[in-house]
Amino acid sequence: MAAVNAVFASxxxxxxxxxxxxxxxxxxxxxxxxxxxxxxxxxxSKDHSDRRKNDVVxxxxxxxxxxxxxxxxxxxxxxxSRGDAGLSQSQSTVFKSxxxxxxxxxxxxDLKEQQADETGKFQDSAFLNAVVKVYCTHTSxxxxxxxxxxxxxxxxxxxxxxxxxxxxxxxxxxxxxxxxKVKRRGDDTKFVAxxxxxxIECDIALLSVESEDFWKGAEPLRFGCLPCLQDSVTVVGYPxxxxxxxxxxxxxxxxxxxxxxxxxxxxxxxxxxxxINPGNSGxxxxxxxxxxIGVAFQVFRSEEAENIGYxxxxxVVSHFxxxxxxxxxxxxxxxxxxxxxxLENPALRACLKVSSNEGVLVxxxxxxxxxxxxxxxGDVIVSFDxxxxxxEGTVPFRSTERIAFRYLISQKFSGDVAELGIIRDxxxxxxRTVLQPRxxxxxxxxxxxxxxxxxxxxxxxxxxSEPLIEEECEDSxxxxxxxxARYSLARFKGEEIVILSQVLANEVNIGYEDMGNQQxxxxxGTPIKNIRHLAHLVDTCKDKYLIFEFEDNFLAVLERExxxxxxxxxxxxxxxxxxRSSDLLEPFIDLVEDKQIxxxxxxxxxxxxxxxxxxxxxxx
Numbered sequence: 350m351a352a353v354n355a356v357f358a359s360x361x362x363x364x365x366x367x368x369x370x371x372x373x374x375x376x377x378x379x380x381x382x383x384x385x386x387x388x389x390x391x392x393x394s395k396d397h398s399d400r401r402k403n404d405v406v407x408x409x410x411x412x413x414x415x416x417x418x419x420x421x422x423x424x425x426x427x428x429x430s431r432g433d434a435g436l437s438q439s440q441s442t443v444f445k446s447x448x449x450x451x452x453x454x455x456x457x458x459d460l461k462e463q464q465a466d467e468t469g470k471f472q473d474s475a476f477l478n479a480v481v482k483v484y485c486t487h488t489s490x491x492x493x494x495x496x497x498x499x500x501x502x503x504x505x506x507x508x509x510x511x512x513x514x515x516x517x518x519x520x521x522x523x524x525x526x527x528x529x530k531v532k533r534r535g536d537d538t539k540f541v542a543x544x545x546x547x548x549i550e551c552d553i554a555l556l557s558v559e560s561e562d563f564w565k566g567a568e569p570l571r572f573g574c575l576p577c578l579q580d581s582v583t584v585v586g587y588p589x590x591x592x593x594x595x596x597x598x599x600x601x602x603x604x605x606x607x608x609x610x611x612x613x614x615x616x617x618x619x620x621x622x623x624x625i626n627p628g629n630s631g632x633x634x635x636x637x638x639x640x641x642i643g644v645a646f647q648v649f650r651s652e653e654a655e656n657i658g659y660x661x662x663x664x665v666v667s668h669f670x671x672x673x674x675x676x677x678x679x680x681x682x683x684x685x686x687x688x689x690x691x692l693e694n695p696a697l698r699a700c701l702k703v704s705s706n707e708g709v710l711v712x713x714x715x716x717x718x719x720x721x722x723x724x725x726x727g728d729v730i731v732s733f734d735x736x737x738x739x740x741e742g743t744v745p746f747r748s749t750e751r752i753a754f755r756y757l758i759s760q761k762f763s764g765d766v767a768e769l770g771i772i773r774d775x776x777x778x779x780x781r782t783v784l785q786p787r788x789x790x791x792x793x794x795x796x797x798x799x800x801x802x803x804x805x806x807x808x809x810x811x812x813x814s815e816p817l818i819e820e821e822c823e824d825s826x827x828x829x830x831x832x833x834a835r836y837s838l839a840r841f842k843g844e845e846i847v848i849l850s851q852v853l854a855n856e857v858n859i860g861y862e863d864m865g866n867q868q869x870x871x872x873x874g875t876p877i878k879n880i881r882h883l884a885h886l887v888d889t890c891k892d893k894y895l896i897f898e899f900e901d902n903f904l905a906v907l908e909r910e911x912x913x914x915x916x917x918x919x920x921x922x923x924x925x926x927x928x929r930s931s932d933l934l935e936p937f938i939d940l941v942e943d944k945q946i947x948x949x950x951x952x953x954x955x956x957x958x959x960x961x962x963x964x965x966x967x968x969x
Contacts, residue, residue, distance in 0.1 A: 408521045408552070408611055408647050409658075411505045411589050411628035476639050477594060478534055479510040479570045480632060482587040483518055483542075483556075486528040490795065492817040493850065495802035495809075496925050501527065507586035507632030508556060509641070512569035516556040517666065518631030519646050520547045521611045523554050525798055531558060534594050538562075546679040548669045549794050550612035551661060552646050554631075555673060570633060572663045573640025576601045576619065582660070584623045584645050586632025599623025599656065606753040607659060610647050613793045613815075616682065616759050617752075618659050619643050625658035634660045664760075672762055680763040683784035686718025687711050689754070692729065692740040702775030707731050709742045709754065717788040717839050723780040724771070731777075732770030733757050758784065790839040791815060791846060801880050801930045805887060805895065806912035807853035807919045808861070808905065810869065812880050813846040826866045829900065833868075843940060845879035849899070853923050857915040861905050871898040878939075884929060885937035 483506040489499045506522035508531060516531065523529055523544050530539040540563040545555040558564070576582065580601045588595050599622040607618025621634065625648045633641040643660035651657075673679055689709040692698050701710065708731040714721045724730075731737065736744050738754050746752035761767060761784050768781050793815045800817070803810045811817070813834055818826060826834075833846060851865045852858055869877055872886045873896050887895065895912055897905040916928055 408519065409588075409625050409627050409630045409645065411630075476570060476633070476635055476641070477585060477596075479568060480585045480587075480594060481508050481510070481516065481531045481533050482506075483508045483522055483631060484530040484532070484539060485523050485526045487525045488527045489525045490799050490816070491820075492800055492811075492814065493820050495800040495811050495850075495930065496927065505587060505628055506630040507628065507645075509585075509631075509633045510567055510569045511670075514557050514559070514564065515545070516542065516558065517644060518554050518556060519611070519644065520549055520552045520554045521646075522630050523547065523556070524611075529556065531556070531563070533563065533567075546669075546673050548612075548672075548679050548681070550609065550614035550682050551616055551665050551669050552609055552611040553644065553661060553666060553669045555670070570641045571639070572666070573636050573638065573642045575604065575662055575664060576636055576642050578602070578604070581637050582619075582621050582623055582642065583635045584621070584625060584629060584632060584658070584660075585635065586629040586645060588626035588628035590626070595629075597624040599658075602657075604662075604750075606756055614682065615753070615755055616665050617662055617756055619662050621658050621660055622656040623658060624656065668760070668762075675762065681786035682759050683761050683763050683765065684718070684787035685758050685767070685782070685784065686715035686720050686787060687724060687730075688713040689730070689742060691742050698740070701727070701729055701772070703729050703731075703772055706740050707737060708740060708772065709738055713838075715788070715838050717842050719783040719785060723782050724769070725773075727773070729772040730769055731772055734768055735770075788839045788842055790837055790844060791818075791834040797932070799930065801932055802850075803880055803884050803887070803930075803933060804853070804916070804920070804925065804928045806907050806915045807855045807858045808897070808907075809850045809853065810847055810880060810883060811850045813848050813868070817850075821866060830866070830868055841878075841940075843879055847877050847880050847883055849897070849905075853919055855915055855919050855922070857907065857911050857919075858905075864905065867899045867903070869897050869899055872896065874898075881933060881935075881937050882939070884933045 485504050485506070486501055487504060488501045491497050491499045504522065506518060508516040508518035508522075511517050524547070526544060529542045529544060531542045532539045540558050540560045542556040542558050545557050547554045578601055582599055582601055584597045584599070586595060587593075601619055602622050603620035605618070605620075606615050607620070608614075609616055609618070619634075619642070623634075625645050629645045632645050634643045634645055636642050641663070643662045644666060645658065646661050647659045649657040649659070668682070669679065672681075688711070690712050692701070692703060692706075692708050692710055697710075698704075698706070698708075708729040711724055711726055711728040711730060713726060714724050733744070733754065734757065736757060738744055739751065741751075742754045743751040744754055744757055746756070758767070763784065763786055765784050766781055767784055768779055770777065770779055772778075791813050795814055795816065800811055800814065813830070815834075818831075818834065830846070830848070847869050849864055849867050849869055852861045852863075854862045869883065871877060872883055873890060873892055873894075875886055877883050877886075890909060893909060895907045895909050897907075899905070920926075920928060
């Protein structure tokens with residue numbers, strides 16, 4: 350993806366602000382969320398300066414908000430292989446139908462034994478009847494007012510049966526879902542479904558339906574292997590335009606590592622030219638043999654391009670299901686935690702004492718990554734588990750193709766060990782490291798759904814998150830804070846950027862009413878690690894004053910006893926049930942004792958905008 354400058358324009362902002370986005374932040378920004386805004390709240394539309402205004406990648410669940418007519422809807426667009434390259438066992442695996450397997454402990458979903466239907470014809474009962482319509486009621490958190498929820502809205506999407514009483518759909522179809530119901534084709538009864546697991550990165554959710562009536566006569570889908578270019582593909586689902594099932598056809602136009610808008614991640618994806626519309630989210634895509642080859646999940650809309658839709662391949666689906674079976678929950682896709690640079694230039698390779706045209710340079714290692722114990726800046730990674738890494742950051746894929754190096758990492762599971770071949774100061778060596786999911790300093794999704802908050806005499810503190818940035822006009826956040834949010838790395842696990850979101854006016858906080866969206870750096874001289882740490886420091890404070898130090902040495906001082914006396918009245922005046930979120934009621938456990946780490950400014954060495962999406966640099 351080329352480097353992008355995104356322009357953020359808001360009706361309430363006097364002029365648009367051009368701000369370089371990170372690859373992950375850019376992916377987040379192009380996930381179009383059409384949600385109703387309360388009166389008085391700034392609405393935010395996001396355009397990209399090097400693309401036309403309507404160029405977006407968006408999920409394709411169909412969302413409807415209350416209070417609107419039936420026709421007045423706002424829609425939220427909500428690997429096995431045939432080749433013989435044989436990179437890894439995962440690539441040659443074929444997905445086996447779950448419905449034909451017994452429920453055994455440690456069961457894995459394997460595609461090896463799945464054979465194509467020799468007839469090459471679709472059977473109506475074999476695939477159309479396995480596709481169901483999903484009805485979800487969503488109640489999203491209000492990140493600007495973190496003690497409450499937003500008004501609920503509904504959406505419809507698609508799902509399909511995989512056997513063993515389970516269904517697959519997209520994670521964004523059931524995000525913040527308070528009620529999920531499903532309805533079979535040709536039936537007028539909706540059945541309640543339970544969300545067993547949601548994979549944010551891969552945009553997949555696993556549902557279960559306990560009612561036996563729902564499964565009567567049901568036949569789960571059979572999974573196929575990764576298709577080839579120009580293979581025919583059929584997308585089935587319940588998109589807008591009607592209430593019955595819809596079928597569209599096209600061909601596979603591209604297979605490569607793709608940006609997943611919902612999860613802000615890079616995983617293998619299938620690009621197709623079949624029509625995918627709001628409501629198709631979670632629906633299956635089939636090959637000519639009636640085998641499911643993936644899950645429809647997002648589209649690219651542009652005046653300069655047509656018919657670009659994306660399907661999650663069965664390799665990613667099998668990873669999600671195997672992860673759930675192995676750990677009893679979804680743990681995520683692992684990351685190596687390094688920033689890499691291509692080594693196409695001969696002089697650069699010679700300077701690094703790399704004799705052959707191979708390898709990628711380690712530019713930076715994340716402090717929270719296990720790789721920080723074995724890798725360092727200046728190392729050249731030339732192999733991953735025995736697979737040679739090219740100078741462009743690619744590895745062999747199938748018989749005649751190459752794919753991004755990140756693909757090999759995504760085939761691993763959390764806790765797996767990888768062997769890296771590296772060149773350090775001209776010497777070849779092998780090192781081993783554990784792979785873990787990446788730790789984001791500013792999260793893209795809030796675990797548990799509800800953000801943390803702490804209110805002290807009307808001062809509202811909360812961790813900075815991407816959903817909060819989306820709700821606020823970005824120029825009210827400040828460029829310096831945005832730079833940290835977009836580009837900086839977490840120094841330790843559990844680190845958060847804690848901000849003063851707003852000040853609820855009261856006599857005790859006179860003079861601070863206009864403060865908002867500013868990072869609190871220290872409390873009574875102690876650097877803040879996260880919001881739990883801030884709550885602990887306030888609770889144990891015995892000093893006369895509560896001194897909050899913000900960026901650029903701006904101070905907010907409260908008298909401790911006066912603040913404690915005023916807090917109940919502030920909560921009552923603003924109708925707030927509790928001064929803090931429930932997670933902050935638990936005892937604080939300090940896991941970071943290195944004062945040297947805490948004294949380092951988060952923004953000392955942010956990732957530059959040249960490291961974002963530029964083809965010569967990539968995260969693994």
